[in-house]
Amino acid sequence: MIRRNNVTVAGRPDGPVMLFAHGFGCDQDVWRPLLPYFAQDYKLVLFDHVGAGNSDVDAYNREKYGSLDGYAADLLEICDALGLENVTVMAHSVSAMIAVIAAGQDPGPFSDLIMIAPSPRYTDDPAEGYVGGFSREDIEGLLASLDSNYFVWAASLAPMVMGNPQDPGLSDSLRDSFCRTNPSVAQHFARVTFFSDTRQELKRVRTRSLILQCTDDLLAPPEVGKYLNDNLTRSTLVHLQATGHCPHISSPADTAAAIRRHLDDRT
Amino acid sequence: MTSSAGPGLPDFQAWFQQAPCGYLIADDAGRIEAVNDTFLSWSGYSRPDLRGLRVQDLMPVGDQILYSTHCIPQLNIAGAVSELAVEIIGADRKRRAALLSAARFPASGEQRGSVGIIIFSAHERRLYEKELVSALRAAEVSESRRASAEKELHRLALHDRLTGLLNRAGLEAKLDQLLAAHDGRGRSLAALYIDLDHFKAVNDSLGHAAGDELLVAVAGRIKSAALGTSTIARLSGDEFIVVDSFQSTQAATAQAAGLLETLRTPVLLGGLEVVISASIGVAVVAEEAETIEELVRRADIALYRAKASGGNQWELHRPTEADPTADRLRTVGELRNGISDGALRVYYQPRVHLRSGAVDGVESLVRWQHPTRGLLAPSEFIGIAEDSGLVRPLGAWVLDETLRQAERWRKQDPATGELQYAVNLSARQLNDPELVRMVERALQARQMDPARLLLEITETALMTDPEAALSSLTDLKDLGVGLAVDDFGTGYSSLTYLKKFPVDELKIDRSFIAGLGLEAGDAAIVASCIDLAHAVGIRAVAEGVETPEQAEALIAMGCDLAQGYYYAQPLPAPLLKAWLDANSKDGLVAEP
Numbered sequence: 001m002i003r004r005n006n007v008t009v010a011g012r013p014d015g016p017v018m019l020f021a022h023g024f025g026c027d028q029d030v031w032r033p034l035l036p037y038f039a040q041d042y043k044l045v046l047f048d049h050v051g052a053g054n055s056d057v058d059a060y061n062r063e064k065y066g067s068l069d070g071y072a073a074d075l076l077e078i079c080d081a082l083g084l085e086n087v088t089v090m091a092h093s094v095s096a097m098i099a100v101i102a103a104g105q106d107p108g109p110f111s112d113l114i115m116i117a118p119s120p121r122y123t124d125d126p127a128e129g130y131v132g133g134f135s136r137e138d139i140e141g142l143l144a145s146l147d148s149n150y151f152v153w154a155a156s157l158a159p160m161v162m163g164n165p166q167d168p169g170l171s172d173s174l175r176d177s178f179c180r181t182n183p184s185v186a187q188h189f190a191r192v193t194f195f196s197d198t199r200q201e202l203k204r205v206r207t208r209s210l211i212l213q214c215t216d217d218l219l220a221p222p223e224v225g226k227y228l229n230d231n232l233t234r235s236t237l238v239h240l241q242a243t244g245h246c247p248h249i250s251s252p253a254d255t256a257a258a259i260r261r262h263l264d265d266r267t
Numbered sequence: 268m269t270s271s272a273g274p275g276l277p278d279f280q281a282w283f284q285q286a287p288c289g290y291l292i293a294d295d296a297g298r299i300e301a302v303n304d305t306f307l308s309w310s311g312y313s314r315p316d317l318r319g320l321r322v323q324d325l326m327p328v329g330d331q332i333l334y335s336t337h338c339i340p341q342l343n344i345a346g347a348v349s350e351l352a353v354e355i356i357g358a359d360r361k362r363r364a365a366l367l368s369a370a371r372f373p374a375s376g377e378q379r380g381s382v383g384i385i386i387f388s389a390h391e392r393r394l395y396e397k398e399l400v401s402a403l404r405a406a407e408v409s410e411s412r413r414a415s416a417e418k419e420l421h422r423l424a425l426h427d428r429l430t431g432l433l434n435r436a437g438l439e440a441k442l443d444q445l446l447a448a449h450d451g452r453g454r455s456l457a458a459l460y461i462d463l464d465h466f467k468a469v470n471d472s473l474g475h476a477a478g479d480e481l482l483v484a485v486a487g488r489i490k491s492a493a494l495g496t497s498t499i500a501r502l503s504g505d506e507f508i509v510v511d512s513f514q515s516t517q518a519a520t521a522q523a524a525g526l527l528e529t530l531r532t533p534v535l536l537g538g539l540e541v542v543i544s545a546s547i548g549v550a551v552v553a554e555e556a557e558t559i560e561e562l563v564r565r566a567d568i569a570l571y572r573a574k575a576s577g578g579n580q581w582e583l584h585r586p587t588e589a590d591p592t593a594d595r596l597r598t599v600g601e602l603r604n605g606i607s608d609g610a611l612r613v614y615y616q617p618r619v620h621l622r623s624g625a626v627d628g629v630e631s632l633v634r635w636q637h638p639t640r641g642l643l644a645p646s647e648f649i650g651i652a653e654d655s656g657l658v659r660p661l662g663a664w665v666l667d668e669t670l671r672q673a674e675r676w677r678k679q680d681p682a683t684g685e686l687q688y689a690v691n692l693s694a695r696q697l698n699d700p701e702l703v704r705m706v707e708r709a710l711q712a713r714q715m716d717p718a719r720l721l722l723e724i725t726e727t728a729l730m731t732d733p734e735a736a737l738s739s740l741t742d743l744k745d746l747g748v749g750l751a752v753d754d755f756g757t758g759y760s761s762l763t764y765l766k767k768f769p770v771d772e773l774k775i776d777r778s779f780i781a782g783l784g785l786e787a788g789d790a791a792i793v794a795s796c797i798d799l800a801h802a803v804g805i806r807a808v809a810e811g812v813e814t815p816e817q818a819e820a821l822i823a824m825g826c827d828l829a830q831g832y833y834y835a836q837p838l839p840a841p842l843l844k845a846w847l848d849a850n851s852k853d854g855l856v857a858e859p
Binding site for chain 1: 296297323327328329330331332333335336337339340343344351352353354393396397400404407411
């Protein structure tokens with residue numbers, strides 16, 4: 001399991017646990033900018049979803065990972081295998097909903113869910129008056145786009161970039177492996193992610209949660225953040241100045257500050 | 268962007284504008300700040316159109332998602348993305364296939380952060396890649412179809428199509444796992460072997476579709492009555508098995524009793540309420556080393572006993588019990604040899620006219636001179652002969668032997684030419700398409716008047732499939748032979764058929780004759796059988812007449828013929844001839 005999900009542990013060994021769950025299109029390296037803000041005080045547990053990064057691609061089973069439940073089961077297994085308790089889950093994008101499913105099934109290990117740019121459903125649901133931001137055709141377009149990038153995804157194992165003289169701090173190995181994803185898995189994960197509907201799971205969650213809503217996020221419009229806040233029992237909605245879908249990358253300092261404020265509030 | 272060309276170096280500003288690919292320069296947040304002429308002429312935009320937009324704003328939604336979720340993180344963390352396949356929507360709203368590479372230059376000192384983007388038109392390459400990918404996808408789909416077809420085949424191979432339960436192969440596969448996982452811990456594995464009583468009758472009278480429906484209903488009931496942990500399979504036809512681990516032998520037999528109870532509730536089949544019952548054989552693992560096959564076989568032995576005791580009950584197999592299955596198998600082998608080695612004998616029992624006492628004929632009854640068990644009556648081997656199919660050669664042999672004997676007697680004593688020879692036909696023979704030809708050949712071989720041959724078929728055999736029986740009987744009748752309904756009163760004759768069947772006599776079952784003078788009911792039944800026979804214009808014959816009182820009563824009721832120990836027991840040929848000689852002086856039988 002540790003190998004399956006390429007689990008790595010960093011930070012303060014005796015600190016409270018922070019478990020980082022990356023979103024679609026990435027792997028655990030995506031947390032790199034955010035880690036320094038928590039490494040002093042927290043034990044940091046990172047992993048790759050099966051099919052992403054350095055996870056065991058052979059463990060990818062289309063049936064198990066045909067819904068977010070399979071990923072939620074992995075999340076619970078990681079907590080169980082490492083004996084994690086009072087876990088603060090840092091979950092980006094689709095992983096926020098994977099954490100919602102896991103916490104709904106077994107709230108035991110979790111103390112806080114930090115949801116970065118989450119959405120319980122990406123497609124609109126006019127019958128329910130729900131705005132997710134995308135139509136089915138949009139998502140089909142994404143799947144087609146992923147297909148178009150089949151060779152790029154495969155080739156990202158050995159990228160053709162000629163280096164970046166201004167950023168010598170990056171190791172070659174990181175560049176080689178960043179967001180490495182089996183293209184067929186990426187296609188399937190995209191389908192599962194962007195056609196998922198986790199709205200019914202929200203009411204089962206009793207764990208405290210923080211919703212970080214970004215400015216101008218294509219994947220999570222403001223209506224989605226509000227919907228989540230209205231439908232989760234112990235949630236706080238915070239709007240970030242950071243733009244785009246990945247505030248932990250584009251504005252790690254602001255993002256970390258918002259998370260710290262929230263965590264320090266718990267008394 | 269300033270021209271910083273030194274002496275002798277090209278003009279970088281001009282080179283930037285005229286480069287053979289599109290260049291865009293964006294700020295750290297991705298907003299476009301500068302763009303070259305090549306990009307403008309390729310996309311159709313003007314500079315003011317693009318200012319302040321992000322490069323992903325020029326892409327369709329799908330590409331935007333990919334750019335946001337994958338490229339931006341990669342640009343930020345790895346510093347570059349290369350050859351991303353995207354589409355750029357031009358000023359004319361048409362999509363243009365392109366490859367995008369980008370590098371990020373983070374802020375340092377005075378220098379603001381920026382992103383440099385190169386865009387190549389990639390129309391041809393994208394077409395080519397699309398073809399490759401669609402071929403790849405097609406291969407993946409057919410592979411996954413093959414895999415799922417294989418999975419389905421595997422499932423089918425292990426499951427019974429009709430009820431969805433495991434089949435025999437599925438049971439074996441499952442039980443191997445079960446046995447391996449069985450840890451004992453005070454519980455014992457037990458097998459409950461279930462067989463429906465009289466399922467064939469339902470199948471025959473209501474049709475196979477109804478029979479199937481019944482099996483599905485029974486499977487459902489077994490499933491609902493069995494424990495959730497049970498392994499349930501349909502082995503064949505109406506045979507089911509339930510295997511589970513039980514706390515005790517009592518718990519296993521209690522489960523069997525519960526199953527019997529559940530199965531007793533009537534089933535609705537096409538609006539008809541059908542009452543069914545079952546028999547169950549129970550076997551509990553006796554020793555550590557016992558195999559599943561052994562366990563199931565012992566349950567089958569117990570089932571056989573439950574059936575033999577009348578059905579609608581369970582029986583528990585005790586490990587010391589002898590094995591009738593093995594006995595049966597051995598017997599089949601011995602009987603097969605017996606038929607070919609001349610170990611069969613025909614005994615003849617006289618039939619007499621009740622009023623006159625005159626001999627009417629004889630019934631041929633087969634005996635088997637068994638090598639170790641002595642002379643066996645038909646009841647000891649006819650069932651086995653029926654089940655194994657040996658009844659055909661056996662029946663053919665009896666017929667031929669009877670006719671051979673008749674021919675010999677006729678040559679010795681022409682008076683015996685008047686005797687009628689009754690020979691039994693089994694249900695299996697009746698269904699044999701060769702039957703009529705076999706009888707015809709046998710008659711011709713011995714130059715026998717067909718009218719001197721009487722074929723007896725049991726009522727049960729006739730009523731299993733009355734339509735088929737009617738057709739066989741008609742063909743036999745056309746040969747000119749006589750036909751009799753044997754063991755009449757034990758089956759469920761439909762009067763309609765009885766009228767249609769071209770038969771010449773009803774033989775009233777011996778069990779009713781035995782009750783004459785003892786049971787008022789039996790007397791009434793015998794009387795109605797006689798009346799019935801006469802009503803349809805055929806003879807009534809009483810079997811098993813043993814006392815003068817019975818003979819008296821039958822005469823009073825108007826019965827035509829009789830046979831039984833009161834007149835003579837079945838006799839081997841020489842003794843029968845002697846009996847005939849002694850008793851048919853002047854065609855009359857002396858009072859015994």
